[in-house]
Amino acid sequence: MTSTPTDYSEKRDFIRMQVDAGVSLIHAGQVVAAICLDLSSSGMQIQSPRQFKVGDNLEVHIDSEHPALTGLQASTEVVWIADQPRGQQKLGLRIIRLI
Incomplete structure (x- = not known):
């Protein structure tokens, strides 16, 4: 029996879905x-044009483009930051609760 190496992204506890959708951060x-x-x-994971800090609480709103589905609204906490060019950041947000 052979085992193939598993990519790190596949070792996550929760499957991530690629979204690339506009959101509002409050x-x-x-x-x-x-x-x-x-x-x-x-x-x-969010791409933000504005700077935030680890520990900041953000409310996130993602509108649905499908009339039968409601959008997502959540209270979140910034858990990691990766600085990007032109003052942007990638943010890792933990969902605290759905609103």
Whole structure:
């Protein structure tokens, strides 16, 4: 019996779905337009044009393009940050609860 190496992304506890959808991030009363890159049952990865800090709480809204489906609204916490060019960031968000 042989085993093939498993890619790290396949070792996750939760399957991530590639999304590439526009989202609204709400922080301290300000709304920031961003992009959701991927989504799982426990979190999401966001491309943000604005700087945030680990520990920031963000409300996330993803509208549905399908009339039969409601969008996603969640309270989240920033758990990791990767700085990007031009002052942008990739954010790892943990879903605290669905709204």
